[in-house]
Amino acid sequence: MKAAVLLDYEQPVQTLDVELMDPKPGEVLVKMAAAGVCHSDLHVIKADLPLPVPLVLGHEGAGIVEAVGDGVTRVKPGDHVVLSWVPECGECYFCQISRYDMCDSAAASALMGAQRDGTTRFQLAGEEVYQFSMTGTFAEYTVVPEASAIPIRKDVPLELAALVGCSVMTGVGAVINTAKVRPGSSVVVIGTGGVGLNVIQGAKLSGAEKIIAVDTMDRKLEMARTFGATHTINAREKDVIMTVLDYTDQLGAEYAFEVIGRPETIAQAYNCLRKTGTAVVVGIASPNEEVCINAFSIPSQAKTLTGTWYGQGNPRIDLPKLLDLYKAGKLKLDELMTRTYDLSQVNEAFQDMLDGQVARGIIKF
Structure with a gap:
């Protein structure tokens, strides 16, 4: 074989x-x-x-x-x-x-x-x-x-079912299981590849009002809008943090998801947050890399920085449920x-x- x-x-x-x-x-x-x-x-x-x-x-x-x-x-x-x-x-x-x-x-x-x-x-x-x-x-x-x-x-179809085995479970689960995004909230997604698009789907399913997609490729940002992004930022053309502030009444986002796995974008996700916000690292960085974050901001702004693995899911329950959402027309x-x-x-x-x-x-x- x-x-x-x-x-x-x-x-x-x-x-x-x-x-x-x-x-x-x-x-x-x-x-x-x-x-x-x-x-x-x-x-x-x-x-x-x-x-x-x-x-x-x-x-x-x-x-x-x-x-x-x-x-x-x-x-x-x-x-x-x-x-x-x-x-x-x-x-x-x-x-x-x-x-x-x-x-x-x-x-x-x-x-x-x-x-x-x-x-x-x-x-x-x-x-x-x-x-x-x-x-x-x-x-x-x-x-x-x-x-x-x-x-x-x-x-x-099995070629569609295959998708829930990683990218959909990881992305949607990061939103629903790990961050527990609330309806009406603001969300930033840094990285709009296969998993990032599913973070966007999860944010839409959760009823987020503003879903801000960040990438360096316009083609991928166009796809992000298809999956539910309300705003897009090309990081090669605009300052990401300043633009997120502009989109969120100068407060910052309530939730940010890093879906690339790079120290600088993990720090960027954290810095996009408003006070009390939650940043979730979905991307896989090399084991020998470290992230630099201002130490004073941790207590003074009460932000949460956490990670997620496989969307923090229970595969036996969550994978079939995702396919049910697809059949109901709620998941792309x-x-x-x-x-x-x-x-x-x-x-x-x-x-x-x-x-x-x-x-x-x-x-x-």
Whole structure:
């Protein structure tokens, strides 16, 4: 079977013939239908997320269950599933307090590039090939933990369903679960890629009055208006903080979301806030980078700076719910899927993402 494999950092991804082992107890074999192309995959290529290589990339995807290992009860062959890249263990401290996004076991396995037992399911010429976040969606078939396979309704095309597996859950969840944006409020979104557009969708769903989108590409800012932005700022042309003040009666925004993962834009999001405002970091920065914020402003302005991981969601509940919102006409997925690619075009898909050509690119199998 074919898979898109990163053999070494800073190198083009290669589409190779790999072997896939059968699912072990508690695991599920999924025939992939579609996989989203995400900046997080690019972070791995650039070694900003230093995962082991060779690695099957991809963590956003949907498909059909082909077979299940012993003890699997949540899904059966023929089920349509969206894959969760944070499969909760149900046993660690964070799972016990219903913070499944912070599951210790899922985080440890993701860093190893392996399944829960520490072994891999992909092989290349007899050697182990690692797997991105226990999913590895850039493959014709993949094996995942049972907790990663979230059963969904069958009346949503799988290429659209794939989108809720990362970008939609992360963006909408950051607004609804993490920030808890109030109706009538003002929101700034810095970075309008695939996840940023879903932050905008989440703000609109929450009833925000002003949704200010910030980017450096006019093309992406036009897309932001399609998804609900009421104001746009090209950061190459205008001072972002001063313009946000102009749009908010010189108070600043009540909420700001950073969806790029750069220290300077994280600080910018914080500085766009009014007193008592909340900034949420969604973007993934390199582990060795630091953010500089005025220390006196923290107590004197009572702002909140926090982060969010996977939209702070419960995938088993939230992923199907997002598809229900789509079917009810309240969530845009068709508009989000800008272009589809063959697996062999994965490098082209990454370049289109970098060039701002797509809201979300999808690999179809």
